[in-house]
Amino acid sequence: MYTLVTGGAGFIGSHLVKALINSNRKVVVLDDLSMGNVENLPKSENVTFIEGDLGNKTTVQELFKTYDFEKVFHLGAVASVAASVENPLKTHQTNLEGSLYLLEEAKKNKNLKRFVFASSAAVYGDEPTLPKTENSPIQPLTPYAIDKFASERYALSYYQLYGTPTAAVRFFNVYGINQNPSSPYSGVISILTDRLLSNKKGIEKTFTVFGDGEQTRDFVYVDDVVKALLLVSESEDALGRVFNVGTGQPVKLIDMINIYKKLSGVNLPLAFEKQREGDIRESYADINALRSIDFEPSYTLEEGLNVYWKHE
Ligand code: NAD
Ligand code: UD1
Incomplete structure (x- = not known):
């Protein structure tokens, strides 16, 4: 089968x-x-x-x-x-x-x-x-x-x-290893990883935050x-x-960026641009349905970012 x-x-x-x-x-x-x-x-x-x-x-x-x-x-x-x-x-x-x-x-x-x-x-x-x-x-x-x-x-x-x-x-x-950062609409963490890697190699890049960074995501x-x-x-x-x-935890975009910068130890300049058209302000999941079939997330954001960064 x-x-x-x-x-x-x-x-x-x-x-x-x-x-x-x-x-x-x-x-x-x-x-x-x-x-x-x-x-x-x-x-x-x-x-x-x-x-x-x-x-x-x-x-x-x-x-x-x-x-x-x-x-x-x-x-x-x-x-x-x-x-x-x-x-x-x-x-x-x-x-x-x-x-x-x-x-x-x-x-x-x-x-x-x-x-x-x-x-x-x-x-x-x-x-x-x-x-x-x-x-x-x-x-x-x-x-x-x-x-x-x-x-x-x-x-x-x-x-x-x-x-x-x-x-x-x-x-x-969703974020993690093998996520393609090539389009401007790729997941934000894959783009951020790509920029951090460039700066680590001495190729200076800026990361653009759309909006004030206070938007939340799961x-x-x-x-x-x-x-x-x-x-x-x-x-x-x-x-x-x-x-x-999801994880059931909302995280502000700017907090995620700061956590990632800190754990990578790479200095990445941020540029702020106006919010994307149609951008959602706040989003996070209630995962009680998934919990009812015995799901519990194994990774905190720090842990997930750490595994991702170490792999790159
Ligand atoms: P991905 O683009 O890496 O994977 C999708 C795969 O489908 C690709 O390998 C692509 O080549 C293949 N594909 C596209 N059109 C096809 C076709 N006509 N015939 C056969 N294969 C085809 O994206 P992903 O992030 O791995 O997403 C997987 C699924 O999860 C998708 O259905 C996506 O819509 C959904 N999803 C992803 C996210 C996220 O955060 N990544 C969020 C919500 C939903
Ligand atoms: C996600 C989905 C999108 C879906 C939407 C609906 C992905 C990649 N996108 O968009 O398909 O329509 O949920 O819920 O899964 N950002 C920056 N700088 C960047 C890239 C993004 O500041 O270089 C910001 C975005 O403006 C957004 C946040 O980061 O506020 C997250 O962006 P993104 O990863 O594209 O996901 P969603 O916008 O949540």
């Missing part, structure tokens, strides 16, 4: 693949390498890499004909909100149509034990209720968030309608995200439900 990880060559997916391999699973990765990199994958005979587009129905059908999947983690997506705003149609083909192709095949597979869909805190938009519980108002503001919410609902409705064993997770701000270390994904894929209580994945 195999485990499928779509988007497995990407940031979060590759960490998940490593964890699955370490617990002796046979893993199939479907990734079109639009963002991912095969170098992220562990070198193991238990990993089969398939370069392909999950937004192509035939590719997905062939995949399920070839392998008998026990678990599916659907992480493959156009993960950039900016890209979704630039090209809603292309994003939709991957982020919604692709999800439906996978769900249709999952529905037919009687051996399937769990299908976990990776959604996003972006579904909450800038609605001000805090902390975000899974029942907080939904206000998806971008093509990315709209397709995430729709896919999430499809996944959960497949459980209600057809008994397909689905669950969904809403990731907050930064969750990637290993904790993998832990949450595995729990959601195993717990009977997770069936048909959606779970926030």
